[in-house]
Amino acid sequence: MFQSLSDRLSGVFDKLTRRGSLSESDVNDAMREVRRALLEADVALDVVRDFTDKVKAKAVGANVVKSISPGQMVIKIVNDELVAMLGSDASPIDLNAQPPVTILMVGLQGSGKTTTTAKIGHRLTTRDKKKVLMASLDTRRPAAMEQLIILGHQITVDVLPIVAGQTPLQIAMRAQETARTGGFDVLLLDTAGRTTIDEELMDEVAEVKRATSPHEVLLVADALTGQDAVNTAKAFEARVGVTGIVLTRVDGDGRGGAALSMRAVTGRPIKLIGVGEKWDALEDFDPKRIAGRILGMGDIVGLVERAAQTLDAGKAMAIAEKMRKGSFDLDDLSEQLKQVEQLGGMGSIMGMMPGIGKMKKQIEAAGGIDEKMIKRQRAIISSMTPHERRNPKVLDGKRKRRVAAGSGTKPEDVNRLLKQHRDMADMMKMMKKTPGMMGKMAGMMGLGGGGGFGGGMGGGQPSAAELEAMQKELAQLDPQAIAQLPKDVQEALKALPKAGQQQASKTATLPGLGGGLPGLGGGRLPGLGGPALPKGSFPFGGRKK
Amino acid sequence: MSDEPEKKRGLFGRLFGGKPDDRAPGPETVADTPPSNAVVPAFEGGEGRDVPAGIPAAASTEELPAKQGWLQRLKAGLAKTSTKLSDGITGVFTKRKLDNETLEDLEDVLIQADLGLETTERVLATLRKTRFDKTIAPEEVRQVLAEEVERVLTPVAVPLRISGLNQPEVILFVGVNGTGKTTTIGKLAARFRTEGRSVLLAAGDTFRAAAIEQLSVWGERTGVRVVSREVGADAAGLAFDALSEAKRDKIDVLMIDTAGRLQNKKGLMEELEKVVRVLKKSDPTAPHQVLLVLDATTGQNAISQVEAFQLVAGVTGIVMTKLDGTARGGILVAISAKFKVPVVALGVGERVEDLQPFDAREFAQAIAQS
Ligand SMILES: Nc1nc2c(ncn2[C@@H]2O[C@H](COP(=O)(O)OP(=O)(O)OP(=O)(O)O)[C@@H](O)[C@H]2O)c(=O)[nH]1
Ligand SMILES: Nc1nc2c(ncn2[C@@H]2O[C@H](COP(=O)(O)OP(=O)(O)OP(=O)(O)O)[C@@H](O)[C@H]2O)c(=O)[nH]1
Ligand SMILES: [Mg+2]
Ligand SMILES: [Mg+2]
Numbered sequence: 001m002f003q004s005l006s007d008r009l010s011g012v013f014d015k016l017t018r019r020g021s022l023s024e025s026d027v028n029d030a031m032r033e034v035r036r037a038l039l040e041a042d043v044a045l046d047v048v049r050d051f052t053d054k055v056k057a058k059a060v061g062a063n064v065v066k067s068i069s070p071g072q073m074v075i076k077i078v079n080d081e082l083v084a085m086l087g088s089d090a091s092p093i094d095l096n097a098q099p100p101v102t103i104l105m106v107g108l109q110g111s112g113k114t115t116t117t118a119k120i121g122h123r124l125t126t127r128d129k130k131k132v133l134m135a136s137l138d139t140r141r142p143a144a145m146e147q148l149i150i151l152g153h154q155i156t157v158d159v160l161p162i163v164a165g166q167t168p169l170q171i172a173m174r175a176q177e178t179a180r181t182g183g184f185d186v187l188l189l190d191t192a193g194r195t196t197i198d199e200e201l202m203d204e205v206a207e208v209k210r211a212t213s214p215h216e217v218l219l220v221a222d223a224l225t226g227q228d229a230v231n232t233a234k235a236f237e238a239r240v241g242v243t244g245i246v247l248t249r250v251d252g253d254g255r256g257g258a259a260l261s262m263r264a265v266t267g268r269p270i271k272l273i274g275v276g277e278k279w280d281a282l283e284d285f286d287p288k289r290i291a292g293r294i295l296g297m298g299d300i301v302g303l304v305e306r307a308a309q310t311l312d313a314g315k316a317m318a319i320a321e322k323m324r325k326g327s328f329d330l331d332d333l334s335e336q337l338k339q340v341e342q343l344g345g346m347g348s349i350m351g352m353m354p355g356i357g358k359m360k361k362q363i364e365a366a367g368g369i370d371e372k373m374i375k376r377q378r379a380i381i382s383s384m385t386p387h388e389r390r391n392p393k394v395l396d397g398k399r400k401r402r403v404a405a406g407s408g409t410k411p412e413d414v415n416r417l418l419k420q421h422r423d424m425a426d427m428m429k430m431m432k433k434t435p436g437m438m439g440k441m442a443g444m445m446g447l448g449g450g451g452g453f454g455g456g457m458g459g460g461q462p463s464a465a466e467l468e469a470m471q472k473e474l475a476q477l478d479p480q481a482i483a484q485l486p487k488d489v490q491e492a493l494k495a496l497p498k499a500g501q502q503q504a505s506k507t508a509t510l511p512g513l514g515g516g517l518p519g520l521g522g523g524r525l526p527g528l529g530g531p532a533l534p535k536g537s538f539p540f541g542g543r544k545k
Numbered sequence: 546m547s548d549e550p551e552k553k554r555g556l557f558g559r560l561f562g563g564k565p566d567d568r569a570p571g572p573e574t575v576a577d578t579p580p581s582n583a584v585v586p587a588f589e590g591g592e593g594r595d596v597p598a599g600i601p602a603a604a605s606t607e608e609l610p611a612k613q614g615w616l617q618r619l620k621a622g623l624a625k626t627s628t629k630l631s632d633g634i635t636g637v638f639t640k641r642k643l644d645n646e647t648l649e650d651l652e653d654v655l656i657q658a659d660l661g662l663e664t665t666e667r668v669l670a671t672l673r674k675t676r677f678d679k680t681i682a683p684e685e686v687r688q689v690l691a692e693e694v695e696r697v698l699t700p701v702a703v704p705l706r707i708s709g710l711n712q713p714e715v716i717l718f719v720g721v722n723g724t725g726k727t728t729t730i731g732k733l734a735a736r737f738r739t740e741g742r743s744v745l746l747a748a749g750d751t752f753r754a755a756a757i758e759q760l761s762v763w764g765e766r767t768g769v770r771v772v773s774r775e776v777g778a779d780a781a782g783l784a785f786d787a788l789s790e791a792k793r794d795k796i797d798v799l800m801i802d803t804a805g806r807l808q809n810k811k812g813l814m815e816e817l818e819k820v821v822r823v824l825k826k827s828d829p830t831a832p833h834q835v836l837l838v839l840d841a842t843t844g845q846n847a848i849s850q851v852e853a854f855q856l857v858a859g860v861t862g863i864v865m866t867k868l869d870g871t872a873r874g875g876i877l878v879a880i881s882a883k884f885k886v887p888v889v890a891l892g893v894g895e896r897v898e899d900l901q902p903f904d905a906r907e908f909a910q911a912i913a914q915s
Contacts, residue, residue: 036662042844045657108842109867109895110723140895142731142762147755154754195870224721226659226844228872235871249722253809254846277722277753 004296005037005078009071022070027059030074041255041294044230047264055081079291086259086287091244091269093120097215100133100179100187104212106205106240107220108232109193112248112274114144116220117190118151119274119282125157130185135160135175137168137208138192148190155279158184168192172208189214196235206240217242218271221262223250229258230265237266248274250290251281259290330389333421334381337374376409377417383407392418643676655690658875658912661845664882668693691906691913697878698905703887705733705862705902707742708833713791713799715824715831717784719817719854720838722805725866725892727756729838730800731763732892732900738767742797747787748773749780749820750804760802766897780804780816781823788827801832808853818857834861836889841867841874848876851884866892869899875912 012029031052038048059077095101103120105113117134124130134152136159138144145162152159160175172189179187189212194201209217219242221232236242245262250273259270270285381389383406388395395403395418397411404411648669655665671693676685707714716733718726730746737744746764748771750756757773764771772787784801791799803820806813824831837860839847854860865874868891877888888903 039656039662040845042846045653108870110725110840112723141759142766143755143758146758147753150754195867197869197871222723222840222842224840224843224846226842226847226872226876227657228659228842228870231871232842249807251810252721252807252846253849254844257844 005033006071006075006296008033008037009074013071013074021061021063022059022073024060026070027056027074030059030071031056034074034078037296038257038260038294041257041296042224042226042229042261043257043294044227044261044265046230047261050264051081051085051260075295079295082260082291082294083287086263086290087269087285088287090284091271092284093124093216093218093244093271095124095128095130095186095215100176100184101216102176102179102187102189102212102214103216103218104189104191104205104209104214105218105220106191106236106242107193108195108222109141111193111220111222112246113193113220114138114147114151114190115277115279116218116246116248116272116274116282117148117188118155118157119279120272121152121157121186121188122155122279123282124186125155131158131183132186132188133158133160133175133179133182133184134188134190135171135178136162136190137171138190139166139168139171140192144190144192151279158182168204169208169211172212176212196232196239202235202239209240216244218244218246219262219266219268220246220248221258223247223256223258223273224252224254225258227261229261233262233266237268242266242268244269244271246270246272246274247285250283251275255296256290256293260294328421328425330381330384330392330421331386333424334378334389337378337381376407376413379407380404380409380414380417392421643672643679643681648673651690655875655912658873659844660875660912661848661879664697664875664879667882688913691909694878694912695905695909697882698888698909701863701881701885701888702903702905703862703889705834705889707737707798709797711828711830711833713745713788713796714833715788715791715799715801715828716834716836717801717803717820717824717832717858718836718838719803719858719860720805721807721840721850724805724838724840724843725864726750726805726838727759727763727802728895729836729864729866729890729892729900730760730802731767732897733800733890734763734767734769735897736900737798738769743795744769745787745791745794745796745799746771747784747799747801749784749787749802751776751778751780751783752804756802756804781820784820785823785827788824788831792827808850814853814857817854821858835859836862836864837886838864838866838892839874839877839880841865842870842872843876845876848880848883851880851886855884855886860886862887862889864888864890864892865903869893873912874908877908878912 009030012033013026034055035048035052038051039045043051055074055078058081059074062073062077093103105117107113114136121132121134124132134148134157136145136148138148149159149162160171160178163171163174166174168191175187175189178184189208191205191208192201194205196202217240219233219236221229225232233245245259245266245268247256247259247262247270250256262268263270270287273283273285275281275283380403383403384395388399388403395414400411400414404414407414651672652665652669655668656662660668668690672689676689718730720726727750734744734746744767746760746769748757748760750760751774757771757776761771761773763769772783772790774783774786780803787799787801790796801820801824803817804813806817808814821832821835835854835858837851837854839850843850851860851863863877863880863886865877865888868874880886881888891901891903893899893901
């Protein structure tokens with residue numbers, strides 16, 4: 001649905017001739033795209049306007065470094081400014097007060113207050129060794145108090161017992177008394193959800209705040225919130241006064257523009273983010289990560305984490321080992337395909353990658369990534385005998401027809417799969433001949449070359465120095481050996497030096513992502529069947545200018 | 546526990562002047578016999594239908610006054626927030642001709658209602674085509690705007706219907722976390738009881754803390770039985786059992802609650818797929834309705850919510866909740882244009898009576914503020 005900002009800006013600047021600095025009209029064009037990106041990410045309109053004004057002031061006249069495109073330059077300025085506005089310094093919950101330190105949780109209905117209360121309780125208890133008491137002031141929602149009691153039980157944190165008929169204010173006072181006499185360090189007050197135009201309920205929570213003088217008032221807000229984020233944030237800030245914001249459902253695929261809106265209109269820091277329903281799914285806020293999402297630059301960190309969670313590191317290592325030995329058989333290919341499948345399908349992975357919008361279109365134009373194809377290919381492999389899988393060469397016409405019939409495919413499909421496997425095997429052989437490069441490339445293919453799987457993944461994008469080293473290794477390769485490689489692999493290799501030169505450009509980030517995608521090596525996506533990837537686009541970067 | 550003080554009366558309560566405590570659930574006096582007519586619109590009118598004792602009469606006769614209330618309520622909400630749609634439009638159009646700059650300002654105004662860029666641009670394209678460079682009165686712009694929005698919304702304004710052909714009619718509720726699934730089930734349970742139908746609820750959220758208790762409270766409030774299992778039990782198995790029970794007891798409507806799930810969680814979406822699959826084993830035509838509950842405060846992500854739940858569970862209708870707040874739910878315009886899924890009801894509060902039929906004109910006018 002959303003095209004990434006980098007794609008759009010490269011579109012804007014493609015039309016321009018390269019100049020040494022950015023003119024005002026260049027920047028104005030770019031700002032229109034930035035505005036779109038921010039709005040599509042649900043950043044509130046007023047906030048967008050302020051933001052683009054700020055960026056414009058910085059961008060006009062900014063010198064464009066030779067190796068960087070104007071689009072890159074603008075993205076960098078936008079990104080830096082976004083991170084600055086989101087708050088570059090972490091601001092954790094402040095417990096620096098006379099115990100019991102009271103923390104009041106407020107927010108709209110269903111935003112995640114009760115869940116977050118338990119998460120914070122869990123964190124303070126286990127990590128900070130605090131004695132925590134939680135109390136629910138929610139006398140309205142059915143079973144709200146039971147919810148907190150159950151959560152308290154699960155995380156072994158004390159919860160104030162229910163006394164029927166008490167008002168929220170009475171409960172709050174009782175909670176403070178209990179916290180004081182019970183020697184608690186921290187008191188967490190969960191409240192009922194309320195709309196900001198419900199005067200009575202806003203009064204009620206303001207009253208609770210006055211009476212309890214909480215050290216922190218945390219506004220709990222849904223990261224999927226749209227333009228209403230400003231209304232909500234302004235109202236809670238004005239009527240109650242908040243000290244920080246907790247953003248929930250950051251584990252969703254929303255772009256999280258609400259973070260910027262709320263931060264901007266309240267001036268309050270985002271202190272924590274909720275990334276799941278379990279009590280340990282609470283993280284410190286990382287402005288860079290959210291900035292990347294808002295701009296549609298892809299959540300690299302998120303991708304890597306997700307990949308690391310989903311993939312079976314052990315199996316990937318075993319495959320890498322086989323690659324090293326040059327004995328990559330069809331069982332291994334099947335395993336690799338399965339891992340790609342487990343990552344959540346190609347569509348969702350690609351959506352998470354920066355600069356991928358254009359490439360996705362090219363791939364779609366070339367016939368598209370057929371997610372069913374992966375399934376089909378695995379079906380083909382599973383219709384083979386173990387012997388055939390280990391020795392694909394024995395597959396003659398007759399056997400191929402049998403495999404095709406067994407997997408409900410056509411003999412052409414079987415041929416295509418075998419060719420894909422051969423190409424990959426060739427690539428492995430090539431790598432075997434050049435030991436230095438092998439680990440690196442295996443790493444890039446997510447198969448745990450070098451520092452094992454984690455290293456291959458977490459290593460992220462290769463540094464300029466690494467790319468340079470790879471170039472050198474490439475130069476030492478026997479040109480004849482290269483000529484024997486499949487065409488797409490050759491092209492991928494040719495594209496490599498470009499990535500090195502343009503290491504600051506957006507396309508150079510692609511090799512890093514290659515690291516997260518097993519089975520995507522060799523410039524050929526499994527599941528893509530016939531056509532190789534568009535020239536030079538993956539995994540070695542270098543979108544041709 | 547959850548004895549709500551009666552200080553804040555429900556929308557219907559205020560509209561109809563009924564006693565606040567009329568909200569109390571209907572006792573077991575409701576006839577368990579199925580309605581005799583084959584097709585009874587769940588939301589339309591109320592005249593001539595027997596209202597069981599203990600159920601507020603107002604709840605079934607909301608047609609006329611509710612319209613007013615919905616708009617009034619929205620206007621009240623709108624009036625309290627700072628940058629308002631109406632101010633925006635009036636401000637823009639009393640001054641100038643409908644030129645490019647004006648259209649740009651208007652674009653801002655629509656974006657703030659959460660229509661999204663694409664939909665906003667489409668509305669603007671209509672304006673551009675018909676009115677460009679003409680001096681245009683504020684009322685006229687609002688009119689054009691409302692008409693265009695209404696045009697998009699009209700096809701999806703389809704009230705919730707119980708065909709009467711299925712016994713039970715199985716309604717599955719799906720959506721991301723905290724949107725209002727459980728609450729909407731509670732509200733609808735009361736509605737169906739008012740219409741004289743027998744209802745069974747299935748506590749299919751076996752994951753979230755106190756989700757079962759929450760639905761049980763709604764069951765007590767509405768005098769409806771709730772089928773539940775222990776925490777952590779298989780939701781699909783529970784749904785299957787509930788359906789068997791509903792069949793055995795000749796229940797008219799079975800509503801199945803599910804745990805909230807973000808649409809990008811593959812495992813959780815598969816689990817939902819399984820619920821649907823297992824239901825079909827018992828009744829190949831079930832679930833007869835799959836209602837996606839959307840939160841009005843949600844921004845552009847709502848589009849991908851519809852897309853994903855559609856794919857996995859085959860959404861047949863949308864309920865948009867929390868329209869009693871400051872959010873206008875303009876994303877519904879984009880969703881209607883794109884998916885054409887019926888919008889069967891709106892949630893306008895936390896009480897049992899805070900559920901309204903969706904009316905395209907009202908919604909459009911609320912957005913255009915005419
Ligand atoms: N995926 C995800 N779900 C969350 C997160 N935080 C909360 N939830 C879910 O959101 C739903 C609502 O959470 P609650 O904690 O009950 O929200 P609340 O603000 O207390 O709700 P009210 O008390 O009714 O206003 C539940 O299903 C939670 O499991 C999060 O960070 N990620
Ligand atoms: N203001 C308002 N609040 C609502 C409306 N509908 C539901 N709520 C509130 O929103 C919160 C969440 O509602 P639930 O029904 O628990 O939502 P859910 O989708 O079942 O949540 P999970 O099961 O946790 O995913 C509760 O506090 C409800 O009272 C509505 O139309 N307006
Ligand atoms: Mg709560
Ligand atoms: Mg629920």
